Amino acid sequence: MIRENVEKVRQRIFNACAKAGIDPSKITLLCVTKGRSIREIQEAVNSGVNQLGENRIQEALEKYKLIPQARWQMVGHLQSNKAKDAVKIFDLIHSVDTVALAGEINRQAAKINKVQDILLEVKTSPEDSKFGFKETGLFDACVEIAKLKQVAVKGLMTIAPALDSPEQARPYFSRLRQLRDKINPNWLLSMGMSDDFEIAIEEGADIVRLGRIIFENNV
Ligand SMILES: *Cc1c(COP(=O)(O)O)cnc(C)c1O
Numbered sequence: 001m002i003r004e005n006v007e008k009v010r011q012r013i014f015n016a017c018a019k020a021g022i023d024p025s026k027i028t029l030l031c032v033t034k035g036r037s038i039r040e041i042q043e044a045v046n047s048g049v050n051q052l053g054e055n056r057i058q059e060a061l062e063k064y065k066l067i068p069q070a071r072w073q074m075v076g077h078l079q080s081n082k083a084k085d086a087v088k089i090f091d092l093i094h095s096v097d098t099v100a101l102a103g104e105i106n107r108q109a110a111k112i113n114k115v116q117d118i119l120l121e122v123k124t125s126p127e128d129s130k131f132g133f134k135e136t137g138l139f140d141a142c143v144e145i146a147k148l149k150q151v152a153v154k155g156l157m158t159i160a161p162a163l164d165s166p167e168q169a170r171p172y173f174s175r176l177r178q179l180r181d182k183i184n185p186n187w188l189l190s191m192g193m194s195d196d197f198e199i200a201i202e203e204g205a206d207i208v209r210l211g212r213i214i215f216e217n218n219v
Pocket of ligand 1: 032034055075076159193194195209210211212213
């Protein structure tokens with residue numbers, strides 16, 4: 001089932017790109033593995049997925065040990081006291097939501113001689129999301145974070161609120177793109193989940209974060 005789901009989702013990504021006139025090779029499929037067993041994750045990896053996302057550090061540490069050949073990324077809220085573990089295993093941290101957290105990641109990355117790639121999480125729907133920079137604080141935060149030598153900001157991430165239809169997510173994705181275009185047009189956009197990734201692709205997503213559609217039936 002997982003293999004079929006991966007194939008279906010690749011086809012849907014391909015179709016969304018065709019519709020929007022986008023080169024499908026630009027899109028990264030990040031497979032979000034929270035709550036999934038090693039067997040399930042291994043099946044996804046065997047189907048050609050090699051970028052895996054987790055949203056709890058403890059779960060990620062355990063799974064990383066068993067599937068170290070994949071490229072692991074952090075998509076969930078990260079507490080500063082977990083930055084030390086995070087820099088050891090993650091290629092990319094999507095969910096940096098304060099300057100203080102970026103500072104701690106910088107400090108821990110320095111200890112292991114790493115430049116940690118990060119994305120800044122933005123609250124595009126202030127009433128619905130718990131974590132992320134408010135738009136008003138984002139520019140100042142970027143200036144501060146740009147001073148840190150051991151973190152490299154690669155782009156922006158957002159989580160659209162739960163909505164009745166995928167189309168309703170469009171304004172949040174389009175807002176993230178506008179912010180990116182203003183701050184740094186070369187940055188990547190991490191946006192779109194199982195219910196709304198096609199809309200996210202149309203709005204310029206570079207990374208789509210997919211969980212249920214890969215691991216569950218009939219999503
Ligand atoms: C769980 C999760 C996803 C994947 O969501 P699905 O609806 O299962 O595709 C993406 N991003 C984050 C931050 C998540 O926590």
